[in-house]
Amino acid sequence: MMRSCAGSLGRILEEQGYMVIEAEDAHSALERTASHRTSLDLVLTDVVMRGMSGPELASRFMDLHPEAKFLYMSGYTGEFVVNHGLSEGIPLLEKPFTRAALLRAIQTTLQTR
Numbered sequence: 001m002m003r004s005c006a007g008s009l010g011r012i013l014e015e016q017g018y019m020v021i022e023a024e025d026a027h028s029a030l031e032r033t034a035s036h037r038t039s040l041d042l043v044l045t046d047v048v049m050r051g052m053s054g055p056e057l058a059s060r061f062m063d064l065h066p067e068a069k070f071l072y073m074s075g076y077t078g079e080f081v082v083n084h085g086l087s088e089g090i091p092l093l094e095k096p097f098t099r100a101a102l103l104r105a106i107q108t109t110l111q112t113r
Contacts (some may be wrong), residue, residue, distance in 0.1 A: 012099055013106075022047065026052035026075070030060055040068045042110055047074040047092070071109045073097070 010020045020044075023029035026049055043061060045055040058070050075095040078094060093105045 008103070012102065016103060018106075025049060026054075026057040029057060030064070033061070034064055036065070040065045042069050042071060042106060044071045044073065044106070048076060049071045069109050069112070071105055 008020050011030075013020050020046075021029075021032055021040075023032050026045070029043070029045070043058070045054045045057055048075055052060075054070075054072050061068060061070075070090045071093060072090055073093040079095060091105060092107055093102065097105075
């Protein structure tokens with residue numbers, strides 16, 4: 001699992017047995033995973049980030065790791081998020097969220113085809 005957000009999310013996910021690759025922004029995420037040899041199951045990313053949006057990251061990332069699934073998260077709602085080009089079929093976890101909601105969203109996303 002790779003995520004491009006900072007904070008306690010990494011600890012929560014590692015406590016659940018996930019391998020986490022953290023990146024401070026989308027560009028770093030692409031760099032850190034470009035030569036990653038094993039499959040990456042899930043990318044957890046904000047929709048709105050400096051330098052590159054979550055949907056732009058998803059588009060570039062899928063070229064490198066087409067097997068990866070995405071889960072967006074955002075504190076923004078409604079038109080603002082829609083205007084950032086959300087990809088159809090990629091779920092959105094709205095902030096603030098609980099630990100249980102995060103883990104449920106990850107599990108659901110990983111189980112989808």
